[in-house]
Ligand SMILES: Nc1ncnc2c1ncn2[C@@H]1O[C@H](COP(=O)(O)OP(=O)(O)OP(=O)(O)O)[C@@H](O)[C@H]1O
């Protein structure tokens with residue numbers, strides 16, 4: 288426990304690496320198949336946002352434990368342009384890249400906890416966590 | 421990694437068995453459209469039985485593929501979407517409206533037969 292897996296995001300293949308690590312880790316913690324899919328998809332969304340909007344950054348995955356419950360925490364951090372209007376970025380369908388605008392609001396629904404810190408011009412840090420049942 | 425596209429009679433059949441990185445997905449989109457133009461295929465089944473994760477990017481490209489193939493006069497059915505993938509897609513807010521779906525490849529072909537008969 289306590290260990291953190293760090294995946295540097297520089298290109299499209301790193302997105303695949305991040306979600307594969309997420310899949311392995313969520314299996315190891317005995318998440319069910321649906322939660323494995325939720326976690327893997329959330330990682331993919333956050334890693335792609337880093338690649339798309341900040342070019343570089345990292346995903347950190349770690350196992351948390353509280354009241355004998357285990358959880359998987361995803362931290363996505365970059366020193367990119369930051370998000371001007373976080374409220375807007377969390378709206379379904381809001382996109383600046385001709386995407387579906389499903390990533391951030393989707394991750395929020397897929398995970399149990401979700402928070403964004405972002406400073407325009409400095410970067411973005413998103414933390415999301417899923418607990419086992 | 422190129423995804424193989426098989427032609428059987430007037431249909432194209434695709435079973436996705438590889439990890440879908442962005443480039444693979446975009447190449448597949450292009451390959452499929454070219455193949456439809458080349459073969460005048462009337463229908464396409466894309467089988468997703470082995471796909472254990474679909475994120476918003478992959479979903480967008482799949483949706484675009486369905487729209488583009490229909491603009492080209494062909495019909496595309498998505499088959500074998502895993503329950504866990506379906507649940508995740510709905511939570512992402514992606515409903516894939518107007519997309520024909522089937523339980524598996526066989527059912528997909530039956531649906532094409534029905535849609536294209538006459
Ligand atoms: N790490 C980031 N740095 C800067 N801006 C970001 C970052 N992540 C998201 N954004 C901004 O928030 C918007 C919404 O992000 P979200 O992931 O919800 O949708 P999208 O990436 O545009 O489309 P989709 O994820 O559906 O393909 C983005 O269009 C972008 O403007």
Ligand SMILES: [Mg+2]
Pocket residue numbers: 332335336386389390391
């Ligand atoms: Mg996104």
